[in-house]
Amino acid sequence: MSIKLPHPDATALLPPPLQARFAHQWARYLERHDGDAVLSPDLPDSLPRVWALSDFVAESCIQSSALMRMLIADDALVAADRAGKLKARVHDALGGVEEEAAFMRAIRECRRREMVRIAWRDLAGAADLAETLADLSELADWLIEAALAFAEDALAPRFGRPADGQRLIVLALGKLGGGELNFSSDVDLIFAYASPGQTDGRQSLDHQAYFTRLAQRLIRYLAEATADGQVWRVDMRLRPFGDDGPLVTHAASMEHYYAAHGREWERYAWIKARVAAGDHAAGERLLATLRPFVYRRYLDYGVFESLREMKAMINRESEKRGEHVDLKRSPGGIREIEFIGQGFQLIRAGRDRGLQHRGIRETLARLADRDLLPRWAERELQSAYVYLRQAENRLQMQADQQTHRLPEDALGRLRLAWSMGCEDWPSFRAVLDEQMRGVHEHFERMFASPQLEAGGAGDDGLARAWREGDEAALRTLLAADGYEETEAGAAAEHLAALANAPATRTLTETARQRLAQLVPLLVRAAVTLPAPARTLARALTLIQAMAGRSVYLALLVESPLALSQLVRLCAASPWIAEQLARMPLLLDELLDPRSLYAPPEREGLARELSAALAEVPDDDVEQLMDRLRQFKAAQVLKVAAADVTGALPLMRVSDQLTWIAEVILDRVLAVAGHQLAARHGPPWLAGEDREAGFGIVAYGKLGGIELGYGSDLDVVFLYESGTGEQLTRGERPIDNAVYFARLAQRVIHLLGTYTSAGTLYEIDIRLRPSGASGLLVSSLDAFSLYQQDQAWVWEHQALVRARFIAGAPSVASGFAAIRERTLCRERAPAALRREVREMRERMWRTLGSRDPVQFDLKKDPGGIADIEFLVQYNVLLHARAHPALVRYTDNIRLLQALAEAGVMDPADAALLTDAYKAYRDRTHALTLQAMPAVVPSDEVAGLRAAVGRLWEAQLGEEGAAP
Template structure:
């Protein structure tokens, strides 16, 4: 075996200029081995290259060749640590520590061994970036936790165990912030920590201490053993300035004190910092309670677009500081650097993660991946950010591995530049710099797209605004003379500028606006000129402004909504268009401002999903909340319904959806909601009382429950704001009809409770409104009958006791949720009832008399108007004729009972030859036309009536059909 010498060190891959320095390092290393009587063995294959890249690794080997040789022999340089390996290494190294001095020495030796291993594996290409960041973070966790455990036990020996008032032991929770919290620690990083403990109390020893004093001493000692520089170096530079009140605040606080601080004094940058907070040492079980306390501060339950402005300001401050310190070549803080990647991801978290817990992640890479998966950022943009982040983090680590120093500046010395380029896999500095610049340009471009202020906000930008925009700002602030203000409003297309100016003044001087915080006022002052600006080009700017001002009055105190509109000009434009087109939509948005988020993406806004898409969307919405939190579940159901109805209305008002599709979508929304409500109610009651069981002919049977839709729901013809006409059925019968839980109920009582809770779920008002008004009077015996009926009793009633008008109603009935077996049984009963032979003359008379009764009670009294639903010649006439024809002829033509909706029944009447094709097509077209007009009137918040001069020919023709068929 050839003994190693400085001369046979393999330097072929090393630049010639670096050879002398490496030979000197090799000489010093061999001398150190000889001094300790160690056999250095052959040179490892990668040693020269790694020592060239990292003098830190070389110096560590020279100072402690025994430890270096042991590391080489261990095989740890070739393998990935498995779970628990790092913890065992650190624990074994700290176990012999007898006192604090010994502890400090062992900590530093353990750190140096693992840092040499991590650097070697990274520089040799044996480790991925994920491996390196995970090892660095895990090492920090274990060193901090090991030191804390040792120090805690030492203090307990002196003062006893800290306990709360109930006698429960208390432990310190060490929160790691920044990259440590995100499991993305860089090679030579400070660690930002916050100390907390669960509850107040005192220690149980003879030299008792208040818990806070105990943990303050513990925290001080932990900082010392990690931070203090000794002959062995230091473990980590510890920064505590992120704690409440910064460097002047108490070192340690109880959970309650932390919660109170963030509720009362927390600032935007602290929300940003706490996104990555993670318990890295101490009482990790109690840390879950702390996370729950902090979560409402970090993640707002509404969409918080105010975070954009706060992060923009924070980044501007960082940029100014970087410029002042000459950090333009800084890969962390410079334009396109690591911090900008983090800001992009964390901005979306601050804005959306309160509503979407799947974004409550600590690491930036999984956050970005989630944004792409949810289509919140384009996939290509996320790919560019992830590629750049990988490149920049590897560059950061290679810079810091040179000498174990915290630096983010690119080197200026040519030899240092070449070393960095080669360590990153490039042949020279120029090719490395080109790649670096490309990545940083992409990052900065994405950062600018996310954070660029949509309108000028500071003084310099204000001076560059167009004169018209400055006039609008002055007008809103009341500093524009009246004559000029009226002229400006007239230029925007307003026909009554005096009324508009008065309305603006009233809003500006209203109590809601006067009570705004400084931040809220600043956001309102930025929004209003923009809002006035979007009036240009509208057909009805006066009415639109009136509706917009009502909305602003409502949202002013929730300035996050003001930020949403300021930060998203497209959303503001969509808002103006929709408010112009429909006062119903304007009112809907005013009552439920959470829906403003839907304006951000017109692709989604004007493309309501189909039935399966609705199911998927509702699942995504509810998976984010605990199913046992009924308040949140109810709110999410309501939000889902409101969002989906808004999408239908937006697509309708912009003529994207035809009338039949509008009703289809509104009906699907109701069906999906009913299905989920039924599932939730059954889940709750089964958990409490068990599943319903019974015996039929001695055999066990598990009965089910179903919801039948009547009227517009049954006929797939729901409109905006339609009630739901529903009937509840179950199929329990036979013996031993009881639930099988610990608190059993008779099946009839169980299913009655199911029905009652469904009505409660649908009808109760919460802060998010009501789901649906429900009418159950079409059940057997109406309001005096049982709320939930068995299928058998329902069949008996329909075949033996129901009135003709109830059979008419059955024409437009179908199962909409629940047990498929009951659905089939209901359809069989419906077919049997509707296909009964009937006396046509008697049937005609009963149907006609019912219709005439409706005319007398509900028809329009004013001859100047025509009620599209109720008046002669309207929708009700067509519906009654269709129902009559089904009841009169289904016994001979059973296909008439296939469908519950009027259009397809009319198609069936053509197929059976019961109605001439031209007549049926006319009724279909007229029916669609009337329904379409009703949708339009609803969106204009107008009653379902038109001037009597409208559609006279169509109405007369419908009446002529009625006369021929029904008299």
């Protein structure tokens, strides 16, 4: 018979086999629902396309004309759901159902109705991938919640409910956990409960028994196949101990399981864990307790080997299934994209909580934002993920079957190709193959085994000789690798010593295997540098210090770039090697040479510190102190790396080290103030009705912007005071002076307390008014009076280099006025010369080396201290006539200012500048070689003599009067 097709133009666009398929389905619909032909004018234009592509949609509509009518009447096929609309439809469909059989039927009908809507919009091109995955995941959440609520109601008449009000915790993992459920997926669930107890019913059950019964009902409601189908297949194999474990686990038992028995693949699975239904608050607490299991606090590069093994297992399973292309598991499939993103998460998200995200697309974007993944690679992976997931969904939408294999029948292939915008199967396969090839190349680049790629046959022999501690064999193999005879002997001795060390013998087998993998890589990297045996010895000392934490060995094995930077820095500086050994977390900085040798300026440092502390609560003092110390160590390492490689000039080295201290002090003061104000309220100036200010003044090298590696911080604490009683404004007010003393103590505590990450800075507060006998903090008024009436000349000398660095602007301006007034006061030249000279002589007698062969760059006559005293003397003597001299605090610009003011001969200023730079440059270099700031006297004899002549001319006992 002749059948009138709706929308003949839309039908004509389909290829003949799909036209025929649609005509067949439409005929069946008319035959079953004869009177519904009148619907034709209202049918959507997409109907021929969707029915031709999906038997599931067509059969569902053929079975129920009411479904067709509802979809059209609600405009469900035209517009995306508004927030809450899906929840409302689920509630309307299931809310009034009381009988179990009726509920089982209703929940399946609800699922089918929504799945038809989702499939129709997707196949019609009305919904993008994000909408489709979100709708599928939300639907699963609400149906699981509805099934749980019905199960609770069903058990309540007999057993009651938990007396403490808790509910079952339903955790979703896998695609549902990530909010990325595919069309015909299983749902991976884990059930838990918060605490032991009893139900309050007439037949009371303990919580384990109650929640087990509840979970069994929930699974049956979802997974039992009835005449109306299933809601979802439920996979419980991811729970603790798998199929052998209890169906429901007490939260504390779950925490113990993962701490004691958790495996790498379980960490991978738990990345996507989410509370899907039940007791959300308890579920979130449980997830928080398990977060340290999933995300390690260190860089866990051991993940690479685990993921390689997992992928190899998946590949072996795929091979057993034959040559079929699997969109999920085949090389270049969806699983490899997830491995790339989640591999980075397992490695890094413990230290960067911004990477703790369940969705793979957002994870890839965040990796690119952090330069962990090149932006072009992220774009390619995002594009491939969208294409593969759309293909997966549209394949499953054909018959609502869980499959990831490409179809083999002609109609299935044409449907998939057409649904993906391709004219035929070869066109689709060309696009698909290109996408999967690109994904697999990215996967191989990330997960390739560097030691296998870079190594050779000699590596196995070298690793074996090292494990056996065979020094003779090591010497022979090292010589074959390019080590000269003496270098080979020394290097073999170092390697054998490491192999035979008691600490190495007690390592776990995993650590020893990784160390054996690392040894050939280290040997090969060191031989390319000067003095390879010495370089290797430094690197091995570092390796031995961290060998107990095999994840750091894995990092170096997995990252040839990090290994090469490590060896390069060990060759350049034993001090850097010591810092890395003390804090192996710093190995992370070696992964990106772009940032390693380009330390950020002050604004960049402030941004990086804010990012590092973004998720650390101010009241978590332990974590705050550790993060601050890690930040400082990482930034100082960057400065040192740039220094030893010549990427930073001397002045920038000191600038960088000073900026690091400044941003840390600024943040520490802010945190300490927040903590104290939360307890006592802000300090208040009653007479001025405003908050009283507090600030930190830097002296010495910090004040002079001349900080060195390992320098102490000389600081003074100042605050604003008023008249009368001055109290904080809080629930527990205290006197302002007490508040500020506690604030200073807290700052010192945060900076100076020794933790597992060391100390931030040693704090020297002896330059405060009256020194060690004085108050910890001073008001601006008291500080002004002290400088005016009681301070010694040497304290005014120190004030030349003093600089406000953190705190309230009002304190900054107050201090600046006091400093300028003090430094610009009139002074008696002879008395000033005498006091400055005598102070320097006392210093030399106390601290000088008195060694005619060696010269202490800092303390001996003609060295750094003499130049500093000459500058300070001239500033104090001439600032009254030349106020511009108080503008700067660093010696280089002060010397320039003295020359510009005509106070100092420009040639003399240039000489002192050159000498000062040379001394400091040499001091930095010696520090990086882990050596004291002492050189042979003849090395700098000319500079020392020139500085000495200027000293004698201006400050010598018989020197001419200025």
